[in-house]
Amino acid sequence: MKVSIITPSFNSAKTVEETIKSVLGQSYKDIEYIIIDGGSKDKTLEIVNKYKDKISKIISEPDKGIYDAMNKGVKLASGEIIGILNSDDLYADEKVIEEVVKTFENYDVECVWGDLVYFTDDPNKIIRIWRSSDYKEGLFEKGWVPPHPTFFVKKEVYEKYGYFRLDFKVASDYELMFRFLKKYKIKGKYIPKVLVKMRAGGNANKLKNIIKGNLECIRAWKVNGFKMPFYTPIFRFFRRLPQLLKI
Numbered sequence: 001m002k003v004s005i006i007t008p009s010f011n012s013a014k015t016v017e018e019t020i021k022s023v024l025g026q027s028y029k030d031i032e033y034i035i036i037d038g039g040s041k042d043k044t045l046e047i048v049n050k051y052k053d054k055i056s057k058i059i060s061e062p063d064k065g066i067y068d069a070m071n072k073g074v075k076l077a078s079g080e081i082i083g084i085l086n087s088d089d090l091y092a093d094e095k096v097i098e099e100v101v102k103t104f105e106n107y108d109v110e111c112v113w114g115d116l117v118y119f120t121d122d123p124n125k126i127i128r129i130w131r132s133s134d135y136k137e138g139l140f141e142k143g144w145v146p147p148h149p150t151f152f153v154k155k156e157v158y159e160k161y162g163y164f165r166l167d168f169k170v171a172s173d174y175e176l177m178f179r180f181l182k183k184y185k186i187k188g189k190y191i192p193k194v195l196v197k198m199r200a201g202g203n204a205n206k207l208k209n210i211i212k213g214n215l216e217c218i219r220a221w222k223v224n225g226f227k228m229p230f231y232t233p234i235f236r237f238f239r240r241l242p243q244l245l246k247i
Helices: 016-024 044-049 066-076 096-107 155-161 172-183 207-223 232-246
Strands: 003-009 031-037 057-060 081-084 089-091 111-119 126-130 152-154 188-199
Touching: 003 016, 003 066, 003 096, 016 031, 016 044, 016 089, 031 044, 031 066, 044 057, 057 066, 066 081, 081 096, 081 155, 096 111, 096 152, 096 188, 152 155, 155 172, 172 207, 207 232
Parallel strands: 003 031, 003 081, 031 057, 111 188
Antiparallel strands: 081 152, 089 188, 111 126, 111 152
């Protein structure tokens, strides 16, 4: 079972090498690694090209943002399973993809996800953890959403139900997971372990983008034919509160 991993990047010279090494160091070997760069002006491509013999596809051109880059990667991918790892994130250990594939095989599901931890400079110094759970109806109403960097999906799901919407600027990943799990009810399975280490302090965790993201989450319900309950933003706020306090 081939797994395609997509890394969108833009001016990521400070972090992209750690990301690349975490992918290339996986024990599971049937991996297609795709890097979609937005036309970086720093040394990102110089670093990426050090590993070009081990990277399946490298694209560098201007794009319409990170979700456009993700869509390009998904459409280029030839793997049955697709994962997305941003250029400042890391897989938690070398067994992550092996565990993901095993879960797909053992449970006959269309997507899987797990837990995520945050760090600042040192990946070994964890500052907080995002624990997820299996999905059941009603959880989105309570502000639940899987950590997107841990979300692996079969390519056929993208082909059937669509890609990242570019009219969502900070919460297109939320809209996509909502669409797949809530609207189309694809079968998923939670892996109760940390799959990804995420560098804290990115754009998604800035206060103005948290506010914008919450507004986009409300719109995600609407464009998919649902009305968000009045209490859902409150639940979402308290789920994000540790990030607000960190800021």
